[in-house]
Amino acid sequence: MATEPITEELAGVCVDSHGSAVGMPQLCGDWIGNQVFWLIITLVVIYFILARVALPRIASVLAERQGTITNDIAAAEELKAKAQDAEAAYEKALADARAEAQTIAQKTRDVIKADLDVEMAKADAQIAAKAAESEQAIAGIRDSALANVEVVAKDTAAAIVAALGVTADEARVNAAVDSQLKG
Template sequence: MATETHGAEAVSTCVDSHGSAVGMPQLCGDWIGNQVFWLVITLVVIYFVLARIALPRIAAVLAERQGTITNDIAAAEDLKRKAEEAEAAYDKALADARAEAQVIAQKARDDIKADLDVAMEKADAEIAAKAAESEKAIAEIRDSAVANVEVVAKDTAGAIVAALGASADDAKIAAAVDAQLKG
């Protein structure tokens, strides 16, 4: 090859007399053909390894991932639709429950108002009865008081006349007290 030496002189400009490379061997013009040959062989091997083994596996993984993503998106859309249906059913149930609660509350208010009206009428009747009894008792007390005032007035008038030293009969005192009470 290009690196063989015969005796003390170098066959190539890339190798010195001791067989050591001079400068950078990859830049030596004598070795370019050899480097290009192995480069082409290496690239062909890499191409066949990638084309026959690596790329089909990568394509299979990508296809599997795409299928998984597509299935997950479809499942998510299905779950979203079901969630929206569940939310709509919940909203309808909530609205129905609120309407039923309003009906029950209104019925309860009406029942309470009816009970209250009955209780108020009963209380008004009891109050009216007690007021009538009270007025009757007050009238009796008034009549009794007037009678007692008349008796006390007659006794007091008789005692005053007697205290003044005069004598008056009970008929005159009664007539004078009756006249004063009548106005």
């Protein structure tokens, strides 16, 4: 039994007679120095592992990501500038095409108008020629009708005079009809 007082003396108040811890060992005042020592050793080891291994790897991954993002942004800006240039070229080509289409349409209108003016002049000339021919034909028909009217008037006057029972010579009837026709 000589050993019991030694164990009790070494364990202090944190261990019971069977060698089991009493309460929470972290809160035992006799063991705090030992716990602080191992805590500092563990934190120093963790710090060196993080500083030498994990943090450089994390920093390289972050730098690589930043470089990729920067390159992607630069490429996007370059593509945007190219797209804007292409859009400006497209708008210019479209405006030029519209202007050329307007010019072609105006030239076509001018050609058609000139052709139409020529054809209208030809048609007017043909109409004028036909009108002159028609006027000549009408004048001929009028002259012929007047001549026929004179003949009919003389024949009718002679028939009327004969129907009235008066004898008149043809020269007197012709003179009377001529004087009436002239006015």
